[in-house]
Amino acid sequence: MVAASSPPLLPPWEADLRPEQLARIEEATEQIGRELFARFRADRARIWQRRWWDDRIMAWAMRDERLKVELFRFVDVLPMLRSNEEVAGHLLEYLDRVPDALPWWLRGLLRASRNTRVTRALLARAARLASSDFARRFIAGSTTEQVLRSARRARRQKQAFTLDILGEAVISEAEAEAYFRAYVDLIENVAPTVNQWPTVEQLDQDVLGALPRFNLSIKLSALDCHFDAIDPEGVMQRAGERFRQLLRIAKEHQAFINVDMESFDKKDLTLHIFKTILMEDEFRETADVGIVIQCYLKSALHDLHELALWARERGTPVWVRIVKGAYWDYETVHARAEHWPIPVFQQKWQSDATFERATRYVMQHIEYLRPALASHNIRSIAHGLATAQVLDLPASGFEIQMLYGMADVEKRALAERGYRVRVYMPYGELIPGMAYLVRRLLENTSNDSFLRAGLYEQTPVELLLRDPLQVGKQDGNRSRSRRASPAPRG
């Protein structure tokens, strides 16, 4: 597999940068982080801005974990409710379960509104407004026209985009076909328009040449209603064939395709399909593709190394979006309920440190893997910028990716400094969008979230910018011990 002439490609756990490089990175991280923070905290939301209200509501929801659960459950069901009566009914039912978590004035208000039709209708309206407001914050539109408007706006602010179609879980072949068609239509109908838009040097060029403007993030599981790792050959036939077609259409329209990563049980299969198809003669030279490595996974560095070996053999690099991962709660709960080994780290600093290690590794090997750092965590981003600086990697050689509706201040600050910031823009109908929305709400309000600590809780900058490995050393002694699980069968 390894060509005789090429130097050995050591795995990240065996070879890191030199100690003095690491020291310089740490120093630069600290400095860049402080600068970003200054911007971040200076730009606090004002009361007349929608964001201020969002922030208040979220801060309020976070005061009590049980209240948060009930509110998010309510947000989740809301689009399915038809009448005001039903909306008000559900809201009261949910809040009734946590009466002691509500402030006295709200309890009073709810008691008052419970009784009459008019007040219930008002309550329902207020609830709908608040939640569609949240939906609009995180979901870039419900139609293609709307999302294009968002995309255009982003480009005017020197930010690139990647589109994501929100859809229902794919549980039938007809739905898989429909999802596939939606991807195809999107590329065929929208890419030509986008390609007409004026060039933005900062976004459309990188060290190797032109970059596609139209960028689509897809989920392989949307292409097959039985995307089940029990049968890799069958999935390869069904989802794989559709993936090939998408790659062809994308090439025809100079579009970029990124394969998103989903839950752990789909990870190996997703990597397998990605690697198999992109090694085929027809696609071996396709450069406008990317995949995701989730750094909360204990297997992240191993998978990254395998990917680098594969890319080296392939001869054409692929983009790697480095993330922490969006399914932490699910993975933890699911594995514990099944008595399976938990695939994700249980300490936040481990995910952070792995993210940084992965960043360095990819930046060390840009001839095989091209870095896309996806995070809202200023420390994680600053560390990436610092590494690029120390390795002399130009700003166009990598990109920073952030989600629509999150960390807008950071996005602007980075874009102004000349970095390529790409905004992940999900769009679609509200009902299928709920799973995504609830994940974002959870992320913004989770105990371990950077945004929560940075935004709502005003944690001191020094703490937020700490090297995760140091955090690990300090917290190591008082780490929560978790029940060990038995080894996997086989």
Added chain:
Amino acid sequence: MTDAPPGSCPATFANEPHVDFSIQANRDAMRSAIERVRQKLGCHCPLVINGNPTETSNRIVSVIPYDFAVEVGTTASAEAAHADQAVEAARAAQRDWSRRPAAERAERLRRLADLMRKEFFELAAWEVFESAKPWREATADVCEAIDFCEYYAQEAQRLASCHGADVPGEENRFVYLPRGIAAVIAPWNFPLAILTGMTAAALATGNAAIMKPAEQSSVIASHLMRLGLEAGIPPGVLHYLPGRGEEVGAALVEHPHVHLIAFTGSRDVGLAIHARAAAVSGRSCKFVKKVIAEMGGKNAIVVDRDADLDEAVAGVVYSAFGFQGQKCSACSRVVVLEDVYDAFLHRLTEATRSLPVGPAEEPATIVSAVIDEEARNRILEYIAIGREEGREVLGVDVGDFAKRGYYVGPHIFADISPEARLAQEEIFGPVLAVLKASDLDEAFRIVNGVDYALTGGIYSRSPAHLDRARREIEVGNLYLNRGITGALVGRQPFGGFKLSGIGSKAGGQDYLLQYVLPKTITENTMRRGFAPPE
């Protein structure tokens, strides 16, 4: 009264982990076990009485349901005389077994569980062939068998611990005696788990067990017999009598020295056993025979207007068509609120149409063949009835598969009325009736308006509706916002009432009490006015 007390109750029993087939090593292990077992097809299993292999003049032939030209194997076919022999041997051995410490019996069962772990994938592979169980179903059944051994071992030790109510001068003890000899009459649909469960319960509590497995799954049962002996269960307290129910089953039920009949199967047979056991009690035998019967179900899932349809469709599809609908817990009715009826029905139909049909040994398969010809014919009759009683929205054609195996494709009938036969009778196959309800009252009336009360469920996101479901749906196992099959030992003790069963709970804390006779022992410890210190 049915309100669950608030607060949390963490699980205390750790179930055998299910196989994670996203791990390649597990897929490879399953595949190679299937190939190994394929080499062993065509085996022959004699009866085992008192540890001795015993041949009979008749034989039972077991074939692969999805490929009926191929024999899984043959077994001997026991007759009444063999039942006598087994009971005779069991009487001699059971006394000694019952006097061993509970810990020792528990230890044998744990050894049995370990042996099953060693042969895990092969046991599952036998199920793939003999029962047409797809991979996940087959391996889950072996996990459950292991769970039963471990759980009843643990529970039997708990029963054997000290229970009493002493006062100064008086010692009061409750002890649990085994009943004696248990006839275990098991079904083919969970061929290892249910047989193991009823047998382990009997053995753990000090009884002898005579196993009468279903004709369709007697080869798998022979492996339990073999492993039982290997685990150190004395030959006299465990016997293997495959045979025809009417013959050896009936003989065991009536036998004057069989104290207990543990039965899982159809309602007709269950009620007949119950009647027969009552009829002979006090006549040919000088005790009241105990019958434990788990029978059928006509289980329903309600889909509320605010349900998460992604989840509801997936849960209903799996509950209705997993293992071809041949589970007593399977969903055979779905009651959908008017507002979401059309949307739900459409997605349900498309999702079901997409289920992979094929040989159980193919990893992708979700729907394989039903157990035998008789089952297929019965299901086809119900499909014909369904066409008269409702609107056939889906009838999957299995094509050429039907030439080689007992396949029946998934069928869905919409607009079925609550009184229709399709909504009342247990079909035990991949046939689902869809009923419309205008509100929750009507939905619950429909759900409860059958002879059975085994499993049931609801998909709803209204806390108030879920609370009503908790109180109003009459079933032994109620599931909120999830599928209604796949109960786990210790976590979801399983069993129903009405004509679904006598109300016992396999894999639950109360289960073993049915296998024992409680005895109270009171001793006056006072002698001439002085008593031992407390």
